Amino acid sequence: MEEGGIVIDVETQTFMFTPSSPINHQEAVTLAGGSVSGPYVVVSHEQPRATFVIEPSGSVLVHGIARGEVARLAIQELLLTLGMSEENLRMESGDMLIRFSIGRTVLLDLAAERFADIEMDDRLGALRITATLHNSQLLMFNNGQGVVLGQSSKKIAEMAVRHWADLLEEEGALA
The missing domain is CATH 3.30.310.10 (TATA-Binding Protein)
Structure with missing residues (x-):
């Protein structure tokens, strides 16, 4: 957005997705190429570039994507890779990192x-x-x-x- 010399751009935002059934950590490692980090599984997504952190509860925190609809599509792809349903997928928006001048x-x-x-x-x-x-x-x-x-x-x-x-x-x- 540019108006009156002020420019504002969203760099990234966090999103939390909760599928209808929790994501199995072992399947996320085996099928999605995730790596275990303590009680979490971390999955790198290439297109679009993002990081998924699968929590112990089976929910997924998405880092590196600025738009909710793009994050939703990326998570739907993850769920399909894991053979899971995307029905009743809930999304919560978190804080943004916003750059300005x-x-x-x-x-x-x-x-x-x-x-x-x-x-x-x-x-x-x-x-x-x-x-x-x-x-x-x-x-x-x-x-x-x-x-x-x-x-x-x-x-x-x-x-x-x-x-x-x-x-x-x-x-x-x-x-």
Whole structure:
């Protein structure tokens, strides 16, 4: 999304799928090429590129796919590989990793000084913004780029970025 110099893109999102009957770990290793990691089985999916983590309960956590419908198709393929039914497959959406750019340089020290909800993360060289109103956290670098963490809605993440870009502009922390 590009509007007013702000660009927002979803990099990835986690999805949890629960099939009507639990996935058998041994079959996931044998038929889908999974590998055992403690109480989990990890399966690498090539097209689209993703990682499936089969939990002890038989549910599957999907990493590396940004769109729910694509994740669903990939899981349906896994279930078919395992000879399982895709009927009554439930999906829950988790947090997204959202990349953004506000198109302006951020004066990090000034921003951290002016807002109680902003702290300088020296390890990353970025601002860590606690966006309580939008139930998320923003990491923003001096080049105006950053990521939104802890949010499962692209629209709310976009609102958080716009809100903080406006506040930084009002305080003169953007160049």
